[in-house]
Amino acid sequence: MITKLIFIVTFVGAGLGLQLKQVVLLSRHNIRTPLTTNLQLLTPKRWPKWNGDTGYLTPKGRILEQAMGRYFADWIIEEELLSDKCSRNQVFVFSNTRERTIQTAKSFAEGAFGDCAEVYYKNITEMDPVFNPVIRNDSEEFIKTVLSEMQAQLNKIDLKDALLRLNRIVDIKDSEYCKTENICDLSEVKNKIVFELNKEPDVAGALQLGNTLVDAFLMAYYDGMKEDEVAWGRIRTAEEWESLLKILKAYHKIRFQTKLLDKDLASTMLKYLGDVFQNGIKKFYVLVGHDANILSLMSSLNFKDYTLDGQFEKTPIGGKVVFEKWYDDVNGRDLLRVRYVYQSSTQIRDGVEASLLHPPLKALLQMEDCAVDENGYCPWNDFIRKFNINSLVNNSNSQTVGEGALF
Template sequence: MIRPLRLLLLALALVSSSAAAAPAPAEGNRLEQVVLLSRHNLRAPLVSSGTLAEATPHAWATWDVAAGELTTKGGVLEVYMGRYLGQWLRQANVLPATGCPQAADFHALANSLQRTQATAQFFIAGAFPGCHVAVQQRRPLGTMDPLFDPVIHRDDAPFQRRALRAIRKAEAQARLAPDLQAVDEVVEHAASPACAGRRPCTLRTGDSTFRVEVGKEPGATGSLALANGMVDALLMEDYQNATGTAAGWGRLHDEAQWQALARVRNGYQDILFGTPDVARDVAAPLLAHIAELFEAPASPKVTLLVGHDSNIGSVLAALGVSAYTLPGQLEKTPIGGLLQFERWRRESGDVRYRLVYVYPTRAQLRDALPLSDARPPGRVQLALSGCAQDGCSEVQFERLLHRAVN
């Protein structure tokens, strides 16, 4: 097994080596500006205390960082992504071919948590080795920046009632009962300390209580929220792959099991952050910021925003993005993945806006595989509502953003 520090040193050495360039954009079009909305990379899960710690008779995997913090391997993986995208952006002539980026070229802003700030720093280490490029942090470390805080903003009782109805309807339509049972079987919840003296004690649908309150994240209690936390921990353990053995105490060995667990994880995110009213309200600050970046003449050519899966999920739902799949991934908003908002200038002179999901595959995460043109990250162009296959016109994109934040 490669130890974490050795892996990080290897990643940094690869950044400095001559490597095959990322594939160039198609000829005849000119990429003018890019906004990258990224989910932080691999972090330790939140299972060391509280309800999750008591939810299984098994001991959760141990980590070498505090709960919620970016791991060393997460830093390595982000170096690889930064290196790949830095090369791609240089080939597209959005960034200077040589030297360090200036303020007009690149800017990074990350939520003020350790995992998001560290992710941005490792991205920069990969994209611009040897350069001093600062990451903007607008709040004290450990507190949420309002731009990335996925909270309800509307203090409006009819809105909150409408949002709760939509969330409950989304839960019913998700039909997660068989998948919750699959989680139950892996973690052996019935034999856990939390179930002592309680019979029956199972993960099931219909026992969730949801909340939509101003100033707080959409939330849930009950089996769905508990199962989501457990699946998150198992996914992080699988990505970390510290022992080279199957995650979940050797009980997760079947792809059908992983698919069931992924449906719980993805379903939870869609239920809480994917209904239209909630998504538009939660994502409004980020979408307004992205709109401003494209509208302001002085904006950098490339902007990196590092947040969370709830940010990406709510942005996609607020924009009305069509259903999509990410080949090689279980998660709809995977660790280390990012939304790439692109503004292109066509030969005719008109503009097209495109939205692309760039993400590491599950194998690339587990095996810490460097990214290159021979082994690129996943790349899926997303369909934007009311726009053609080659993207949105300026008017269409402005209308799309306006509808999403109003």
Template structure:
């Protein structure tokens, strides 16, 4: 078994299989391409989530009578810790790509690398952090497409304006919403927030996270679909807890010191359910990801000289792309999130010198919760986490590779 790329050709080649809720997942700690000495890395395409940011929700104070920790930046802004951690990722990828002889150990040529970021502060600054450490002292352009504060490639807004689409999309989303079975998770969140003393309870008379109504909203062209109700409230609070933890706040300031490992596992199910309802119905995912999917498809199908392409976006981009491209279910060990900050889906195009065939390998490269919280610097000897991903339409071998031609055939069906 191998990791995304070769780290050190002669060191460990360790792999193990985890089974999580019935899903077998290959996890690679260290790796070697020694079993495939005849293959060469040709191109790498990366879709990344931005780094650690301040919480997004502006109504957190209404959810609890407790005082939230202070942040020194606006909601949704990349933090100094986020810059540091994304820089670690950039430096690591630079070392790795140099090790595979894809990029030189000096400044790459302009045509060899393409960096493209969404227009949000957190994505632009994340791209800068990656580039500044990966290619220190080099003049690397970070491309943007600003259409009045919106980039249509990254914007997860609905494109289909038909009433039939809206009706079917709502049906599929409510179908996801109905079987919640998350009473224990809601109870934990109610206790952590002291929810019955919150403004939402005392003023709006919304006091029971288990029985209050979840309503799907904004399923119309130009809007990002959303939920109003307990699931949205919990997801917003959990987002704040997660960012507090990543930022390295003292444990008594992360969810007011009430988090245990079992509680993390309980409450994260609320966040996963929220994202499943919003992004993971096939109809919605394909519509929301259409511009990004077309962008990636054009990159994959058009032969070009760019060796490394990095797109810096959001978890919504990752969720919708994974669903619309029919990835098999996956699990990220040592992480609570399925699309953690600074995590990257890495598409690698390899060439088999003996068989004269191009191969594809897809990996999720991410930092564990501990690596993020502790601010652990990455290196070839202390790498991030790797999980091999698989498409339903491109069967992989026992080392995680599938035929590039099969991938291309699949892309033509999208």
């Protein structure tokens, strides 16, 4: 059941005499079905039934995203970035090619602008180059350095308690996987880095298996399944969730946030956004991709570590990194504010629709070399300088990005 709550919101920018000039959202897709069909091999228990193909946006995810679209449209109109919800020539919505991202983008656009905004995506089976977090640099020095850093991170993690908890939840000792592969204790499974040109980096073994299981539990929790259907009722407290989510966080950090590797994985996204921030003529851009896009981009731009209150994840389902360009009329300069706009784990599970009266949660984000003032704004030119430096690093490895997106 989708519920609506009421909350009063105020706007900071107007109170400081600032004018909102441009907004760029980098969004993760909303709630989806699990990404694998092999879950049954890892437990003798019966998994809950999902309505939808593997990795597809769920009906609840669609509703929540429509509401998020309405919230953002109301916000930018309140801030006078757009005059109304049919400013077609001032809006650009761009999605990766996966069903969950396309449907998330369409749901957001529908909620925000009705029929007055189209969603751009390539009609191809492979990932759009802008959103594809694959290894592009084939130099021996790069590969050697990155593999060393990934292994160093892998050596630091201690997930034994979380993996033992996962053993008990799924009863892996009685699973088909235990019988056929002789893997009956996830805490004893070795991890191995998988590193291949033009593919995503991966960590096969306990981290990958654990990520698959915990992700499925989390999606069931978000989608509002009954308590006894979410991990068969064996995750009851926030502390238990936090323990299991350490597996996801470690898996994603090693894959997407190792220095040098992060810039390579995000190189096409960096180039695309650099073009938007410096040459984009539209006022409102929405890019819908994946957690890998957000993680690698934030790491490559040296975002400081952050905490999202009320959330299990670092990159919540439906969450958005919001880049806001403001003009300071008093000092005659452009400023940047970056925030994570998201819903809490409980809000998502309860189906709370975001609105101006009950806005989503927000966390101020900060970057190294772009110092913020007491209100969370940093100089725009310092921000753009970071993109110019990154473009020099990645120019030789960048692929063609989405044509026509700026116009």
